[in-house]
């Protein structure tokens with residue numbers, strides 16, 4: 001049972017921290033509340049308060065250990081970032097993750113229930129519905145019409161349901177060898193060859209192009225992606241897709257609250273940028289943190305303040321690849337580790353654009369649909385939702401992992417539209433007009449009939465220290481070997497990497513991947 005005094009103490013601390021964050025004031029200045037110079041060494045220091053670090057803290061919370069969490073920014077969540085657009089209070093705009101599939105993500109599902117979150121159906125699902133709109137090579141058609149209408153010179157056997165085609169192109173040309181390794185019929189493991197190589201060996205150019213164009217995402221394809229990265233592993237069938245009513249950021253936030261409530265020995269520090277790790281003569285780790293500050297959502301080092309040092313017996317690094325690449329620690333300098341860190345996975349940047357409107361006008365156009373896929377730089381478009389209280393609506397105008405540079409360039413000119421107060425996610429009227437132009441093309445309507453939104457945001461997690469949406473495996477790597485090596489990069493150090501970057505189960509694009517690795521690491525703590 002929780003000690004109620006402890007609960008109260010931590011509730012007060014959380015409220016103080018949230019207020020300080022809101023005001024943009026670095027929490028470390030308020031040592032009275034958060035104890036910046038503890039007399040004893042932490043048993044475990046967890047770096048990064050995204051989903052992975054928070055899950056690690058949550059899972060270790062009852063171990064009777066002195067654990068501290070350190071976060072670079074003023075926010076719990078990392079890529080889990082749930083916001084609301086002005087006047088639309090009950091539609092969670094998810095700048096990062098928004099859904100999970102209980103069948104494929106059992107840890108996320110169980111955690112959601114254990115945290116007391118309201119698990120609800122994710123209305124817009126994952127992937128196409130029969131009536132989803134496809135706009136390919138200038139032709140408009142519904143998903144169901146693709147086999148007949150897709151304007152590609154396809155062999156007759158490939159004019160089948162698109163999900164079935166994606167299944168066939170792997171099922172027809174692969175087998176699992178006696179060691180359980182998925183291999184193409186010419187004997188080459190799928191992890192050792194690129195998607196591009198595999199496709200070119202077994203398929204005609206038109207089918208390859210059709211598969212690329214009709215997919216909502218592009219990061220799974222190409223010469224830099226292992227063929228095994230995103231193959232369908234089961235015969236296509238509908239799967240239940242869920243989200244949580246409180247928004248995805250509630251996952252890490254609730255876990256941190258539980259963690260702090262579980263023991264008075266636990267601590268949480270915002271605005272703490274881990275720069276280096278050194279081992280001292282006692283065998284403990286000396287962690288050097290540079291204080292940071294957050295202004296209008298953008299966090300930077302405070303250069304004129306001295307770095308602070310903390311001590312820990314064990315360290316869990318729940319930070320993305322870019323954060324690791326900038327960390328000064330001997331354990332990451334070994335040749336093999338450097339190779340895996342730099343080369344084994346490719347960083348993918350995705351963009352999401354959300355428009356806020358006073359009414360959901362897009363539900364009344366001739367080609368109205370919940371989900372559209374196009375070859376335009378919007379790529380995927382979702383009818384995202386309507387407020388039950390104000391009846392204002394949110395359009396997820398774009399979700400693309402291909403055209404981030406274009407959208408980043410587009411926001412450089414024009415006047416800013418209202419967003420939610422975080423400058424890193426603002427859109428300008430020029431960029432909004434560009435999105436409206438593509439929207440009009442996809443939905444076969446004049447651009448003037450696509451109203452200007454009352455608010456708009458563009459999310460791209462391209463800034464330090466996150467610098468990625470997710471990662472894909474490059475060809476040529478043994479995923480199990482890389483995951484094992486990178487989870488504990490230095491045999492003589494108790495320093496672990498617990499994010500999902502090197503997920504051997506191929507879940508680097510899901511919270512689940514990080515949770516799986518945390519489960520393995522906590523057995524060693």
Ligand SMILES: Cc1cc2nc3c(=O)[nH]c(=O)nc-3n(C[C@H](O)[C@H](O)[C@H](O)COP(=O)(O)OP(=O)(O)OC[C@H]3O[C@@H](n4cnc5c(N)ncnc54)[C@H](O)[C@@H]3O)c2cc1C
Pocket residue numbers: 047048049050051052053070071072073075076077078079080095096097098099100272273274275318319320323324350351352461465466468469470498499500508509510511512514
């Ligand atoms: C657009 C988009 C859509 C996605 N969709 C889904 C989805 O629907 N479902 C799903 O499951 N997943 C999805 N993902 C993937 C998912 O968001 C990530 O895999 C997951 O959030 C990663 O969590 P993490 O804690 O490992 O890393 P992060 O969320 O990146 O957290 C890392 C934290 O560490 C901090 N940090 C970094 N470096 C330092 C340092 N040196 N010192 C101190 N702190 C540091 C950062 O500030 C950050 O808070 C999506 C991602 C994006 C971007």
